[in-house]
Amino acid sequence: MPKTVRSFAKINIGLCIGRLRPDGFHELRTVYQTIALHDIIRVEVKRGTGIEILCSDPRVPRDDSNTCSRIVDKAMAALKARGRVVVNIEKRLPVRGGLGGASSNAIAALVALERVLKKQWPWPEKLRIAAAVGSDLPLFLIGGTVLGAGRGEEVYPVRDLPSMACVIATPEIAVSTPKAFRDWDATFEQPERRVISTAAAAKLTLSHGSDRITESGRALSAWLGRQYEGRIRNLSGVPAGGRGRAGNPLLDLVRTGIENDFERVVFPQYPELRELKRVLKREGAVYASLSGSGSAIYGLFRSPTAARRAAAKVRQEGTTALVTSMLTRQKYWEKIWC
Known part of the structure; x- marks a missing residue:
């Protein structure tokens, strides 16, 4: 049965850029804050194999470069699941706007996929794989006010700021x-x-x-x-x-x-x-x-x-x-x- 979730955006309350690291990334410090603006992600698993990305926005990639495709591929392998996964992205957030839309879409797809399959990935493993797919992804596994370090993938939940x-x-x-x-x-x-x-x-x-x-x-x-x-x-x-x-x-x-x-x-x-x-x-x-x-x-x-x-x-x-x-x-x- 298909599952539908909201894919919330984030803002950065401050972002400090450090030196370029040997791995090609920069050291960062930031405070992430999730906000109520969102895309809609719908996931279903059908007979067959592969991953299909559907989106009416031509700016959203529909091949394996899409973050949803990348994390779903890893999740299906880790959960030892079979089937053709269809991810439908209803795009409401701006593309390349600095609001974490693509990263949030990926985590929303993962959350929905787990519910569809009735299987759950261990949280430490989810955080590890999310970080491997993209620097912003782990924060969307936590939500609220989050301290970001490393290249942004090291996330620490902190006391929520009052909603404004x-x-x-x-x-x-x-x-x-x-x-x-x-x-x-x-x-x-x-x-x-x-x-x-x-x-x-x-x-x-x-x-x-x-x-x-x-x-x-x-x-x-x-x-x-x-x-x-x-x-x-x-x-x-x-x-x-x-x-x-x-x-x-x-x-x-x-x-x-x-x-x-x-x-x-x-x-x-x-x-x-x-x-x-x-x-x-x-x-x-x-x-x-x-x-x-x-x-x-x-x-x-x-x-x-x-x-x-x-x-x-x-x-x-x-x-x-x-x-x-x-x-x-x-x-x-x-x-x-x-």
């Missing part, structure tokens, strides 16, 4: 993630090859990989510590660390200076993306940023009313804008089944 209204601006721009990484390396990791001022060289040196990752890790560790400090304060009734009342965890995170490093190479090439971020901030976003390498720009708002007003302003500027909300881990798994 979210505006996603989706301009008709396709940003290549590999190119964005190459641009980062050319601009910030090899300053000695460029003719620049001493002051600029000093600034670039400060942004170098290992130091940046260390500094980002310390800032995130301090933020996480404050969240649990707040929990102790709430349980005991005594302010921890001498602080008065608990603050908004998102605001605490923003105060660490967290930002998306991709903005530094993507915005100069696509200044309209920088302007979209400015519009969202002018309209009252608590935090606004590029998601992943883009091109989606998001803003987090204190109320749905404020978010709708900001989305209307973005649309007036000629860009599609959607109003949604952050999904906690519990809501993520409650809402995944259609």
Whole structure:
């Protein structure tokens, strides 16, 4: 019997890029957050063999390069299952928008396949295979607020941020993630090859990989510590660390200076993306940023009313804008089944 699931998107609340590793990937630190925007994935197993990908969006690959095909192939072998797997993707999320659509589709297909087959892969094995298929995949096996490390595939569930209204601006721009990484390396990791001022060289040196990752890790560790400090304060009734009342965890995170490093190479090439971020901030976003390498720009708002007003302003500027909300881990798994 076919099974249908929602394939939720994610945003990156900050993304720190480290040095290029020997395996060809960059070391990263990020906070992933799942949101309610989604595609629809329908999976069924028929007689025969092979994997068939169906999607009306011509930009979605339907061969074995599709992440759904790759993870289904591994799952069928690991579960010792037989049959022809048909995966139907109803695409609602932008393609190459930095919202993790392809990665989320793959995990949704895996979740549905397990239900169809009435077999389940051990969680450690699912996380291992998901990481082998793509860096963003493991976060969708957790949902909610997730700390990402390594090349993004090392995921650690953290205390969920309170759900906030979210505006996603989706301009008709396709940003290549590999190119964005190459641009980062050319601009910030090899300053000695460029003719620049001493002051600029000093600034670039400060942004170098290992130091940046260390500094980002310390800032995130301090933020996480404050969240649990707040929990102790709430349980005991005594302010921890001498602080008065608990603050908004998102605001605490923003105060660490967290930002998306991709903005530094993507915005100069696509200044309209920088302007979209400015519009969202002018309209009252608590935090606004590029998601992943883009091109989606998001803003987090204190109320749905404020978010709708900001989305209307973005649309007036000629860009599609959607109003949604952050999904906690519990809501993520409650809402995944259609």
